[in-house]
Amino acid sequence: MKLTLDGKSVRSSQFSNAGTLAELIRSLELKIAPERVIISMTLDGRALDQQSEKDKAGLPLGKLGSLEILTENVSSLARNTLATLCDYLPELSEAVEESVLLLQGSDESQGHRGLEILIDGIQMASQAWKGIACFIKIEGRGPDEVLPDISAFNEVLMMIAAAQENGDIVQICDLLEFELKPLLESWSKHAAELHSEMLNPAA
Structure with a gap:
């Protein structure tokens, strides 16, 4: 098997203890590890995603x-992820x-589909925050000061799920507008502050 790592050929014999792809x-x-992480894999000319890898x-x-x-x-990846969040959160x-x-x-079902996509996106952002907190280095800030309040999002998510089970559209809309949106805005502000500190460490 031909093995290429970051554009350079690697002898698969270096991993003689490995018998399978996994x-x-x-x-x-x-x-x-711990300096670098895998960001993409291509197997026999086809991109290898989580499902195909499994x-x-x-x-x-x-x-x-x-x-x-x-x-x-990992530090570069965390910085790039933070920059992406600055654009994605708004x-x-x-x-x-x-x-x-x-x-x-009039089309409530379309609203529920949109809500499902929205929540998936926010959950992705939540996971991204955890990676940023682990690997990004900002002078004067520890991991706890990098990570925003994720628990608040989880609480709002639970309330939205309960309102969905009850079919209470009014409560869902109130939670979205008065709980979830301010939370996202606070995440966005926090991301912008971190990004600014990262680019201007002496400021």
Whole structure:
């Protein structure tokens, strides 16, 4: 099998203890940790996502043609993720307003679909915050000062779920507008402050 790591050929014999794809990936993760993490993999010319990685985990290495792996420095990845959040969080705030309008409109089912997509997006942002807090380095701030209040989001999410079970559209809209949107705005402000401190450490 041809193995490429960040554009450079690597002898798969270096990982002779790995007999399957899953074992090889795990060995590579241990080799590059803690400075770097895998950000993408291409197996036999096709992108390897979480599901396909799971499906092919047990394949013997002898049956694989090529595996291309890209990695990134964890600090750089955290900085890039923070920059992405600075753009993404305001979009989520706008999506809250759109969800409220849809739920209050004539097509309530479309509003629920929009709400589901919105919550998925916020959960992704929540997970991104945890990675940022672990790896980003900002002078004068510890991990606890980097991570915003995630528990508040979880509480609001539980209240929204309860309102959905009760079919209470009015309460759902109130929670979105008066609880979730301010929370996202606080996350957005926090992300912008961190990004500014990161770019201007002496400021």
